């Protein structure tokens with residue numbers, strides 16, 4: 100029997116008692132609705148081949164290969180490998196791989212003109228301690244903004260690149276590092292729920308369009324202070340066989356980046372975009 104439990108009042112739902120390889124449209128519709136409500140959906144206890152992971156992920160949208168070519172699965176470009184090749188040939192820990200996603204709270208894909216709808220991870224190996232993924236709500240961040248700041252943000256856009264102001268792009272091939280910035284409104288209305296969210300990523304934003312550099316940096320700092328609202332965090336403690344999807348249009352996340360490096364922490368990961376609108 101399918102069992103669905105909310106993990107916190109706003110973010111995170113845990114599903115047990117389903118096999119994602121064999122769910123009918125009605126059950127999928129329930130999972131999808133739960134995901135939209137809770138921003139993060141965990142389905143526990145899966146045993147998936149790579150084709151199963153792709154097929155289930157495609158039910159959420161279009162899969163797109165990640166711009167980091169060196170971390171793509173060798174046989175399957177839509178799948179990114181997390182935690183693989185963590186040690187350089189000289190035995191040094193490769194921090195870009197070990198701490199991927201751990202540098203700060205973020206949303207995935209803001210550097211793309213059509214940012215990612217969702218990201219989905221499937222856990223193949225999990226360390227004995229640490230290595231959680233942390234989530235929080237962009238709706239709560241927007242709701243917490245003072246009215247004046249909400250007004251100021253209306254019509255303002257952020258300009259984003261993969262490496263942000265610090266130009267951190269170690270996982271990109273050199274030829275992929277200088278793409279032109281993508282612009283997105285700082286307040287985005289979620290296309291499916293109709294709710295407003297603070298769409299913002301301090302690690303990828305270059306500037307707020309139309310402001311001078313000092314004003315832009317000050318606004319970026321101010322917004323960073325509203326991102327994570329108390330009571331909206333969900334910390335996912337992984338188990339092997341967990342499949343977790345998050346909605347990049349309404350949630351922030353980060354990897355804890357704190358597990359014993361000599362242990363394995365390996366996931367398959369896909370980036371999911373919205374289907375082309377057909378109506």
Ligand SMILES: O=C(O)CCC(=O)C(=O)O
Nearest residue numbers: 199200207231232353354
């Ligand atoms: O490894 C994790 O916990 C999440 C990493 C991350 O930020 C991502 O995959 O987008």
Ligand SMILES: [Fe+2]
Nearest residue numbers: 200205206207
């Ligand atoms: Fe991420």
